Amino acid sequence: MQTLTCPVKATNWRQAFINNREKTLTQIYAETYPMVLHYVKQHNGTPEDAQDLLQEAIILFYEKVVLNKLTLTASVSTYLMSICKNKWRQELDKRRRQHQLPNEAAPRWEEPATEPENPTVILLSFVNQLGKKCQDILIAFYYLGEAMPRIAAQHQYRNVHTATVQKFKCLERLRKSLAAFTINDFR
């Protein structure tokens, strides 16, 4: 049996995410979901709540590791569980407060995400307008943390320079289309 002599470092998670995101996410998910489900069920939640919680926690973890270069000293499941527990406590508080509100003003909590004036939804629509290739390149580089040589190879560019020029062209297009949004937004 293999024994871990040192804690798995976040730099390894970063590499793991960048090298094989699908496999790494699956491994983390399979290990952590049963724990989150167990906890949430014991604290007035449903399996759907557990899914949402874990998925948001993994997104947070991904961003911390890939974009902010977090160094993790605990195990990943311990880390994710502590995020989930905190968020679940906040969610329960929120539900309790909403429960105490007078009936007329009770807003359904899932509603804002689909409102057209929600800034997140508007921002997403600008990225979606870009077309598949630009979207893929920009998200891979700026969010998923992939390196340009790999992005160049995936999209069959002759070399890294050509791919980098394309990346900046895509960013320019996004920036131009966002000009309309900000003018309207601040008018």
Place this chain on the structure above:
Amino acid sequence: MRPALEEIKTLEAFIAGALPEENRQEIEIRLLWDQDLQQKLGLQQIAYRSLREAGRAQLRQELKSIHARLFPA
């Protein structure tokens, strides 16, 4: 790269705090009077924010697929 793209690259480094001191000061001084550059900088920051949201949406979708595969209903 054409000058407009070079400028985007420079602003990217400026936002990331990755510009050498001399170039950073140059941008900071231009930003004091150049409204066009101010606007471009603001828009570029919004562009990165929108990519973050789009990235999150993609990752969330990937996690939902992983869940469906690991724990079929």
